[in-house]
Structures are given as C-alpha cells and as structure tokens.
Amino acid sequence: MKWVIRISNEHYPLTREESELILGKEIEWITSWVGMVETSEFKVEELGKLAAGVKLILKFDAKIELNATHYHDIQSLPFSLSTHPDKKSTFAVRFITSQQIGSKLKRSDVERYIGGEIAQSTGLKVNLTSPDSTYIVIQTGRFLVMGWLQLETDYKIIRLQSPKEYPFFGGGAMKPMLSRIMTNLLYPHEPIILDPFSGHGGFVREVSQLGYYGIGIEISSKIAREANLNHKFRNHADTEVIVGDALRLPFRRRGILQIVTDPPYAKQSTTLGRDKSELVNEWLEESTAEKIVISLPHTMEIDISSKWSLEYTYKDYVHRSLTRAIRMLVVRI
Numbered sequence: 591m592k593w594v595i596r597i598s599n600e601h602y603p604l605t606r607e608e609s610e611l612i613l614g615k616e617i618e619w620i621t622s623w624v625g626m627v628e629t630s631e632f633k634v635e636e637l638g639k640l641a642a643g644v645k646l647i648l649k650f651d652a653k654i655e656l657n658a659t660h661y662h663d664i665q666s667l668p669f670s671l672s673t674h675p676d677k678k679s680t681f682a683v684r685f686i687t688s689q690q691i692g693s694k695l696k697r698s699d700v701e702r703y704i705g706g707e708i709a710q711s712t713g714l715k716v717n718l719t720s721p722d723s724t725y726i727v728i729q730t731g732r733f734l735v736m737g738w739l740q741l742e743t744d745y746k747i748i749r750l751q752s753p754k755e756y757p758f759f760g761g762g763a764m765k766p767m768l769s770r771i772m773t774n775l776l777y778p779h780e781p782i783i784l785d786p787f788s789g790h791g792g793f794v795r796e797v798s799q800l801g802y803y804g805i806g807i808e809i810s811s812k813i814a815r816e817a818n819l820n821h822k823f824r825n826h827a828d829t830e831v832i833v834g835d836a837l838r839l840p841f842r843r844r845g846i847l848q849i850v851t852d853p854p855y856a857k858q859s860t861t862l863g864r865d866k867s868e869l870v871n872e873w874l875e876e877s878t879a880e881k882i883v884i885s886l887p888h889t890m891e892i893d894i895s896s897k898w899s900l901e902y903t904y905k906d907y908v909h910r911s912l913t914r915a916i917r918m919l920v921v922r923i
C-alpha cells in the first residue's frame with residue numbers, strides 16, 4: 591500500500607531519518623516535508639505511534655502536477671478519485687499548504703471542487719464538522735498530493751512532556767520533541783535504555799512514554815531525587831534515576847545495549863571538577879553499548895575513531911554560542 595507522510599517540526603532532517611529508521615526503508619521525499627512510501631498498514635501505525643515529528647499520514651490517492659491554468663481555473667484540474675475511504679458515509683476535504691510558501695490556490699475553491707467530485711463519484715455526503723473520513727490535499731511546490739487521512743498526531747501529548755511542565759528542571763533541558771526524536775534514532779528499541787548523564791530525566795521519560803524501561807544515572811543526588819519526583823508527578827512507572835557516576839555504573843554494563851544522552855557541557859553543569867570533553871571521551875571508550883545517540887556542542891571533539899562508527903550527524907543551532915551536534919554511533923564489530 592502507498593502512503594503520504596507529512597512531517598512538521600523544526601528538526602525535519604532528523605524526522606526524515608527517524609521515519610526511515612522506523613519504517614526500515616527509504617521514503618521518496620517530494621519536498622523537505624512531504625514524502626511517499628510503499629509499506630504495510632502495520633508499519634505505518636508503528637510510525638504514527640512512535641515518531642515525534644510526523645504530523646499526518648495519508649493513504650495515497652493521487653499526485654497531480656499543477657500548471658498555470660489550474661491556478662486560474664481549478665475545475666481544469668484532472669482529478670478523479672481512485673481509492674475509497676474505509677468508512678462509507680460522510681467525508682470532508684482539507685487543503686493544506688506549507689505556511690512559509692503559501693499557495694496561489696484558494697483553499698475554499700480547492701476544497702469545494704474536490705469535495706464536489708468525490709461526492710458525485712461515490713455518493714458520500716459532505717460533513718464538515720465531524721466527518722467519518724477526511725480527504726487531504728497537500729500542495730508541495732508544483733504538485734498536489736492527495737489521500738485519505740489515516741493518522742494525525744496530537745502534539746499536545748508531547749508538549750505536556752516539556753521540562754517546564756514538571757516541578758523540577760534544569761536551565762538547558764532539551765525540548766521533548768528533540769528528546770523523542772533522538773530516542774527514536776535507537777530504533778529498533780531494546781527493552782532497557784540508559785541515559786548515563788540523566789539530569790532531570792528528560793530522555794528516560796521519553797523512553798518510558800515509548801513503552802520501554804528507562805534508567806538514568808545522575809551524579810548529583812539532589813538532581814536525581816528531583817528527577818524521580820518528576821517521574822512520580824506524571825506517573826512514569828517504567829523509569830528511574832539512580833545516583834551514580836557514568837564512569838562507574840552501579841550495575842553490570844553488558845546488559846545495556848542502547849544509550850541516549852546529553853552529557854554535561856554548559857558552564858553550570860556539575861562534573862565534579864572533571865574536564866567535560868575528557869569525561870565524555872573516557873565514557874565513550876568504556877561503554878559496552880552497541881548503539882549510542884548523543885548530543886554535544888559541535889565544537890567538542892570526541893574520539894570515535896577506534897571503537898565507533900559514525901552513522902549519522904545532525905547540527906542543531908540553539909543560540910549564538912551553542913550549536914549541538916546530534917550523532918548516532920554504532921559499535922564496530
């Protein structure tokens with residue numbers, strides 16, 4: 591089955607990577623935000639459930655190249671429905687275009703014309719307030735890509751995870767959207783995922799939200815206690831932050847195969863006097879994990895030559911004095 595994927599967030603190159611990892615195949619990206627892919631309904635549901643930045647998934651129906659005439663006369667668009675919705679009574683049409691680019695097509699013209707064509711060819715009734723099925727028309731540059739809405743993400747759930755929505759958080763804590771995408775770069779997830787520099791526990795909470803067990807290690811007992819109070823505050827059962835040193839884990843390390851982390855780099859972060867870059871390099875050298883997703887300032891040198899292969903890097907401009915490099919490291923066999 592063919593699907594249209596529309597992603598929507600500031601980290602779209604990362605979300606493209608995240609989506610392809612979850613689907614286990616390449617997506618044909620028509621623009622930065624919209625792609626098409628042939629895959630099973632099961633895989634698409636998995637994508638909708640896990641991926642942070644996927645906004646819409648449509649069951650593909652048609653792709654039409656626009657020409658100048660269509661802009662003046664929408665009725666000249668060669669539209670004919672080729673797939674029918676699963677629910678067979680009422681429908682609505684929604685026209686979506688990128689906010690940055692805008693469209694010369696008028697939303698109401700597109701929705702009325704395509705709605706009329708669908709109603710005529712299927713006998714379905716239009717219901718704009720609570721339709722059984724929604725037909726989405728997306729303009730991506732010179733193409734219209736269309737299909738039946740399969741899934742729409744509710745970002746509110748992810749926003750509720752924002753550090754500011756918890757009683758305790760540190761100044762530089764990462765936004766939950768980025769923490770979720772980074773956690774997904776570990777896909778397929780292991781049952782237990784570690785953050786050895788856990789802070790107030792942003793990553794381990796995402797791990798628990800995705801249905802896995804998140805263990806955090808934090809050197810400051812105050813921060814660890816606050817992190818665990820955060821987990822209680824929202825009933826994150828499958829999570830805990832243990833007081834400890836990332837270099838001396840308080841359990842057998844061989845059992846931990848995956849790590850997602852954001853080691854200390856800000857001036858105010860504690861390292862008990864250790865040099866931040868040396869701490870990270872020593873930890874990387876000792877780690878027995880198979881896959882690590884790590885965020886560091888892009889200027890911080892890390893030594894991955896002998897042990898790790900760098901599978902992916904994404905640079906994220908945060909402010910004038912911080913650009914993060916998010917890297918995916920896989921152990922060399």
Ligand SMILES: C[S@@+](CC[C@H](N)C(=O)[O-])C[C@H]1O[C@@H](n2cnc3c(N)ncnc32)[C@H](O)[C@@H]1O
Pocket residue numbers: 760762763764786787788789790791792793807808809810813834835836837852853854855856859860861862869
């Ligand atoms: C950048 S913060 C992590 C922020 C975190 N992602 C969050 O959501 O709050 C890094 C954390 O590592 C802790 N840390 C520093 N050295 C450590 C070590 N050797 N072992 C474990 N934790 C350490 C610091 O106390 C700090 O809380």
